[in-house]
Every structure is written in structure tokens, then in C-alpha cells.
Amino acid sequence: MKERILSVDIFRGMTIVLMILVNTPGTWAAVYPPFRHAEWHGYTPTDLVFPFFLFIVGTSIVFAYKNKPIDLGTYKKITVRTLKLIGLGLFLGAFTLTFPFIKDFADIRFPGVLQRIGVVFFFASILFINFNWKTLVAIAAVLLIGYWILMGFVPVNGMESTFDRAPNNLANYLDVQVFGTHNYKEDYDPEGLLSTLPAIVSSLLGIFTGLILTSKQPQKARILMGIGGALLILGYVWDVVFPINKALWTSSFVLVTAGWANLVLALIYYLTDVKGIEFGSIFRYAGANAIILYFLSSFIAKVMGMIKVDGDTSLHGWLFETVYVHDFMSLSMSSLLYALTVVAFYCWLAYVLYHRKIFFKV
Incomplete structure (x- = not known):
């Protein structure tokens, strides 16, 4: 473009x-x-901010790679950018003022905001340059539904699974098993391992918006408004059985936040790009x-x-x-x-x- x-x-x-x-x-x-942030289930305006950024990361991926020749250099650039983002995030978590300016290994938090942005950018970019939008829709659906099934129906250490902040919450359990003390809290991490899967969908939904914005479709603002409203409705319906929760990045949270992102972007697009x-x-x-x-x-x-x-x-x-x-x-x-x-x-x-x-x- x-x-x-x-x-x-x-x-x-x-x-x-x-x-x-x-x-x-x-x-x-x-x-x-x-x-x-919301205490646990539900969301506040603050809880919209991070998913909004992952959403616009997906939209930006379209501008960067749509109709561009894809070769080995493209994969290298994606990988290098991913490693830079993860590296910056790890540096933030590990830095201290005392020599050697790095915390003890046991005190370093591995997950983080920049780490999640890096990982999400990597997978969203790779998926975008390899699959058409229909396949991406299917992948997004599988990730969201699969995450719901894993979180809601897979027993955890012999106990029935829960969406609450508890040892038998699968996301929490896996983070503790994989990262140990390298988490935000002892019993949960808002940028944890398993919740990265639906976070990827936050960017995929941004990719779909990017495809609309770069298309020759008329009435783009109206289309984005319709998509935003539909995502909000689906998200609130899913909330009944899979509560909206940022810390777990639940599937309902993905849909609701992407719905708001489309509505906000549609309004800005109409005012700036349409009305000038x-x-x-x-x-x-x-x-x-x-x-x-x-x-x-x-x-x-x-x-x-x-x-x-x-x-x-x-x-x-x-x-x-x-x-x-x-x-x-x-x-x-x-x-x-x-x-x-x-x-x-x-x-x-x-x-x-x-x-x-x-x-x-x-």
C-alpha cells in the first residue's frame, strides 16, 4: 500500500x-x-489495551506482507524481529541496578508483555504468509474452541478443571510446571504459556480487519462496525460458559476485545480516512x-x-x-x-x- x-x-x-x-x-x-484490571472474571477499559495492541499488530502484518514476494529473507526478518522483542522483554524482567546488572536466575520472570508480542507476531505472520483468509478463519476457530475444551474439560492433576484462580486451573498448572518460580504470581501469569494460543487469535482477527482495509470493498467502516458488533455478541454469549477473563485470555475475552477494537478502529477510520x-x-x-x-x-x-x-x-x-x-x-x-x-x-x-x-x- x-x-x-x-x-x-x-x-x-x-x-x-x-x-x-x-x-x-x-x-x-x-x-x-x-x-x-478486573480482579478476575470480567473486564475494565484497562483490560482492552493489550489485546488492542495485539489486534493492531495483526492489522499491521497485512500492510507489511500482503502482495509482497515471500522468500527466505522474509522468514529471517520475522524471526529476527521476534527475537528482538523477546530479548527486550527478558531484559526488562532481568535488569537490576547492582552488578552484574542481572537478577539471580531464580528471580527472573520469563513471560511478559514484550515476550507475548514477539511470539504472537511470529505465529500470526507465519500463518498469514502461508494461508488464505478462509484457512486462517478455520485456524482461529480451532484455537479458540480448542482452548475452551482444554481449559474446561481436561482434568488437572486428578481434579476437575476450573476457570477460577486455583491449582486445578489448567493454564495456571502448566505455567507452574513449566516456569516454576519464573511467573508473575505463584498461581497465575497473565502472559502465560497456554493462554498464548488464544492471544494469537487476537492478532489473526486484526489480520482480517487489515484485509478489509486493504481491499476494494466499499463501506469499509460499516463492515468493520458489523464485524465488531457480531464479535461482541458472540463473546458475550460464550461468556456464559467460558467467562471473559484477561488473565486467562479466554476465548470470550478474545472475541469481546476484538469486537471493541473493530468498533473503535471503524470510528477512527470513518473520521480520518473517509471524512478527512x-x-x-x-x-x-x-x-x-x-x-x-x-x-x-x-x-x-x-x-x-x-x-x-x-x-x-x-x-x-x-x-x-x-x-x-x-x-x-x-x-x-x-x-x-x-x-x-x-x-x-x-x-x-x-x-x-x-x-x-x-x-x-x-
Whole structure:
């Protein structure tokens, strides 16, 4: 495609900005409910952010590889990008301020956000360049239904399976068996091994949207709206027997989040690419360097949490307490203002990088 679709760039940037916003509050002890993850079943606006990014990864795959010659070099590029993403994620998990700047092996978390993006990108890309859309639909259906069957009907260590946060939850059980102590929590990991299968479908659904956007179909916004509504209905119907759950990345969660992603993207597409209304430029700037902005925000936040400036108080904590906490506003508002300041900084950085034509290709 010679002509870029602005809505895709804006959607990608909006998603990465929201990821930074929800990941960097002033204090986790005071966060408004919409900026928290659901306790277990169900979802909040925050739970939409990561699946939105995997969705737009799939859409971007179409722009990168549709109608392009596929050779050994293509597979090499996909593999190298995958390894870079996984490597950055492992570095974030392993880094520490003390020499040799790597945590003890037992303390390193293997799964993670960037690791999942890398793995999902790899499999979604390989599937896209090897199969037509009809086969991809079948693969997506098999993965979602298969995941439901595995999670709901396969006994776990002699016990009936459950979708609850318990030892007989198959996803939890496999993560503990494979990764041991290298998990987010002792009993679950939101980027775990088995839940990567439906996460791949989140990108496949983005691929289908990308195929529509790059086609000669008229009324693309209307088509995306219809698909989004249909996915929402299917997701909520499936929720009755397979609850919507981000930590498990359930099949119903995949459909509902992809439904919302299509609706949001359809609206942005209609306003920008159809009506020509100019808005969201800052999101377009952020989308051009999405991965590096996310990596920097995570790395700097981690370092600020490690640096001690007043006894056991971290640099992050000291800055928050000194600048943002005041008697005339609630702690939740102070926490949000801190997060918004962080977002403003990375939006400014995105603006500078974009206008200086500096693009980090991960």
C-alpha cells in the first residue's frame, strides 16, 4: 500500500499511550477503577489495551506482507524481529541496578508483555504468509474452541478443571510446571504459556480487519462496525460458559476485545480516512515508535522504582509524594496526574522523534 491508512497509525499510537497511562500511576494504592484490571472474571477499559495492541499488530502484518514476494529473507526478518522483542522483554524482567546488572536466575520472570508480542507476531505472520483468509478463519476457530475444551474439560492433576484462580486451573498448572518460580504470581501469569494460543487469535482477527482495509470493498467502516458488533455478541454469549477473563485470555475475552477494537478502529477510520478530519496527530507520532516508547517507559519506571533517595523511599515514590500529593486533592487524582505527566513526556518524545525522522525498527 503506497497510501497509508491514518486510522491504523492513530489506533496503534492511542493504544501505546494508554498502555503507558495504566502502567505508570503515582501509586498502585490509589487508582480509579477504570484504570485497574478486573480482579478476575470480567473486564475494565484497562483490560482492552493489550489485546488492542495485539489486534493492531495483526492489522499491521497485512500492510507489511500482503502482495509482497515471500522468500527466505522474509522468514529471517520475522524471526529476527521476534527475537528482538523477546530479548527486550527478558531484559526488562532481568535488569537490576547492582552488578552484574542481572537478577539471580531464580528471580527472573520469563513471560511478559514484550515476550507475548514477539511470539504472537511470529505465529500470526507465519500463518498469514502461508494461508488464505478462509484457512486462517478455520485456524482461529480451532484455537479458540480448542482452548475452551482444554481449559474446561481436561482434568488437572486428578481434579476437575476450573476457570477460577486455583491449582486445578489448567493454564495456571502448566505455567507452574513449566516456569516454576519464573511467573508473575505463584498461581497465575497473565502472559502465560497456554493462554498464548488464544492471544494469537487476537492478532489473526486484526489480520482480517487489515484485509478489509486493504481491499476494494466499499463501506469499509460499516463492515468493520458489523464485524465488531457480531464479535461482541458472540463473546458475550460464550461468556456464559467460558467467562471473559484477561488473565486467562479466554476465548470470550478474545472475541469481546476484538469486537471493541473493530468498533473503535471503524470510528477512527470513518473520521480520518473517509471524512478527512484531522485529529490525533500525537497518537500517530507515538504509533511510529510504539515499541521503543513502551520499552523506555517500562525501563525508566523500573529504574525509578529501584533508585533510593531517602532511606527506603524510591525516586518514584519521592517524586510522587513531593510534587503530586496535596491535601486539596484525592490521592487517586494525584496518582492520575502523575500518570498523565508521564504520558505527556512520552508524547513529547514521540513528537520529537517523528519530526526528526528517527524511527526505531524493532
